[in-house]
Amino acid sequence: MRTTRFLWIMTFVIILSSCSVSKSAREQRNLLSGTWQLNDISYQNNTGNFKSVIFGDAEDICFEGSDWFFRDNNSTGRYTIKSSSLCQSGDRFIKWSVIEPADRLSQLQFKFIDEKRNDVSGGRGYRLDIANLNAQTMTLKSNVSVDGEPITIVYEFTKK
Structure with a gap:
């Protein structure tokens, strides 16, 4: 009996x-x-000028000035794009986490969810390297390919 209890406790731990x-x-x-x-x-x-669609959502210019909210107690959040003639405004809800791959920087990963926290992206998501993170600033980076050439997109944030 004690052996069984011990095994259950060890399994739980x-x-x-x-x-x-x-x-x-x-x-x-x-x-x-x-x-x-x-x-x-x-x-x-x-080199050159780039215009890209970020996260399959909107053009890069639409993201500048956007607000991002991260709630750590349930790993949910959102980003809000402001209205303009080029951008469809509104909240985009996300489920997020921080992962630590063995061979690279820590990463912020997220996927899109709806208001009821249901996955709306079919399990697909995004990962961004956390290049810098402190109480006031955050720099995230993602590597993409343009015409077979590597490009790094750099996202610069400040805490509100």
Whole structure:
């Protein structure tokens, strides 16, 4: 009887520890929590002018000045695009997390959800490298390919 109880307790502890988030990821989640403004989107590793559709949603210009809200207690959030002649305004709801791949920077990953937290993206999502994150500023980067050439999109945020 004691052996069975011991095995159940050990199994429970192993399951809990395997589902836990690292200390670094928890710290990043805490820093992310709150409202951020996306101030600038720029492109590295190439020359010329670029115009792109970001996250399959809107042109890059629409994201400049957008507000991003991250709630860390349930990993939900949203970004809000402001109205303009080029942009469809409104909230886009997301489910997000911080992951720590072994071979690269920590990443913010997210997928689109609806107001009731149901997945609306068929399980597809986005990952952005966390290049910088502190209490006031955040820099995220994503690597894409344009005509077979690598381009890095850089997103610069400030905390509100």
